[in-house]
Amino acid sequence: MKYESILHAIGNTPLVRVPFDAPAQVYAKLESLNPSGSVKDRSAAYMIEQAERSGKLKPGGTIIEASSGNQGIATALIGAIKGYNVIITVAEKVSTEKQQTLTAYGAKIVVCKPTATLEDPESYYEIARKIHEETPNSVFLAQYYNNDNPLGHYYSLGQEIWNQTAGTLTHFITGVGSGGTIGGVSRYLKERNPKIKVIGVDTAHSYRATGGNPKPYKIEGIGIDYTSPHIENAVIDEFFNVADEDSLNMTKALARKYGFLVGPASGATAYAVQQYAEKLSPNDLIVCIFGDSGRAYLTKHFYE
Numbered sequence: 001m002k003y004e005s006i007l008h009a010i011g012n013t014p015l016v017r018v019p020f021d022a023p024a025q026v027y028a029k030l031e032s033l034n035p036s037g038s039v040k041d042r043s044a045a046y047m048i049e050q051a052e053r054s055g056k057l058k059p060g061g062t063i064i065e066a067s068s069g070n071q072g073i074a075t076a077l078i079g080a081i082k083g084y085n086v087i088i089t090v091a092e093k094v095s096t097e098k099q100q101t102l103t104a105y106g107a108k109i110v111v112c113k114p115t116a117t118l119e120d121p122e123s124y125y126e127i128a129r130k131i132h133e134e135t136p137n138s139v140f141l142a143q144y145y146n147n148d149n150p151l152g153h154y155y156s157l158g159q160e161i162w163n164q165t166a167g168t169l170t171h172f173i174t175g176v177g178s179g180g181t182i183g184g185v186s187r188y189l190k191e192r193n194p195k196i197k198v199i200g201v202d203t204a205h206s207y208r209a210t211g212g213n214p215k216p217y218k219i220e221g222i223g224i225d226y227t228s229p230h231i232e233n234a235v236i237d238e239f240f241n242v243a244d245e246d247s248l249n250m251t252k253a254l255a256r257k258y259g260f261l262v263g264p265a266s267g268a269t270a271y272a273v274q275q276y277a278e279k280l281s282p283n284d285l286i287v288c289i290f291g292d293s294g295r296a297y298l299t300k301h302f303y304e
C-alpha cells in the first residue's frame with residue numbers, strides 16, 4: 001500500500017485468527033496497527049474532520065480532548081500534521097508511555113487527579129471542559145458525548161468488519177470506554193444483520209458494572225465511568241464484566257502463548273471472548289477488537 005498522507009493510512013487493519021482452544025472461530029482486529037497505535041485514530045480523525053466541516057475548528061485553533069490516553073494520542077498526531085495546538089487531559093493512572101507519546105507528538109498534557117466518575121468537577125473530563133471555556137478559538141472534542149465518535153467507527157471499523165468477514169460474523173465483542181466503538185460498529189452490523197450478537201466488555205469495578213458504586217481499577221481504555229449516550233443509543237445484547245486479575249492474566253497469555261502483545265483492555269476483551277467461544281459452535285464467528293499495543297504499558301509490569 002502507498003499513501004500520500006499518514007491520515008490515509010488509518011484503518012484497513014488486519015483481522016487475524018486467535019487460535020483459542022474453543023469450538024467457535026475467533027478473529028481480532030489488530031488496531032495497534034493504526035498510525036498512532038490504537039483504534040482511536042478512527043474516531044479522532046472523524047471528530048476532527050466534522051469539527052472542521054462545521055466551522056467550529058478554524059486554522060490555528062486549539063483542539064482539547066479528555067482521554068484515557070489513546071484518543072488523546074490520536075488527536076495529537078492529527079493535530080500535529082494539520083497545524084492545530086492540542087491540549088489533552090488525562091487521569092494520573094495513564095501509563096508513562098502514553099503520556100510520553102502525547103509529548104512526542106507535541107501536545108500539551110494536563111494530568112488530573114483520579115475521580116470515580118467523569119461527572120466529578122475534578123475529573124479529567126471536567127478539567128478539559130474548563131480549559132476549553134478559557135481558551136479562545138478552541139474546540140473540545142468530548143468523545144464521551146460527541147455523536148461523531150460512534151459515527152467515525154460506523155463508517156470505518158463497522159464496514160471493515162462486515163467486509164472482511166463477508167458478512168458471516170455471528171458475534172461482535174469489544175471493550176467499552178466511551179462507547180464509541182461499540183455504538184458505531186453495532187449500528188453498522190445490525191443494520192445489515194440484526195441477528196449478530198453484540199457484547200460489550202466492561203471492567204468489574206466501573207460505575208456501570210457496580211450500579212453506581214465504582215472502585216479503582218488497573219486497566220486503561222475501557223471501563224464505563226458515566227451514563228454514556230453512545231451506550232444508551234446502541235443495541236447491545238449483553239455486557240460482560242471482567243476483573244483486573246482476569247484481564248491481566250489473559251493479557252500476559254495473549255503475548256506468551258499467542259503472540260499478541262496487546263494492552264490490558266484487549267486482555268479483558270479476550271477473556272470475555274474465550275468464555276463465550278466455549279459456549280458456541282464451529283459455525284459461530286466472533287470478531288473482537290484488540291484496541292492497542294502492550295508496548296504502551298511495559299512500565300506497568302503487567303507482562304512479567
Ligand SMILES: Cc1ncc(COP(=O)(O)O)c(C=O)c1O
Pocket residue numbers: 038039070174175176177178179180181182220221222263265266269289290291292
Ligand atoms: C485500548 C482500547 N481503548 C478503547 C477501547 C474502546 O473504546 P471506546 O468505547 O471509547 O470506543 C478499546 C476497545 O477494545 C480498547 O482496546
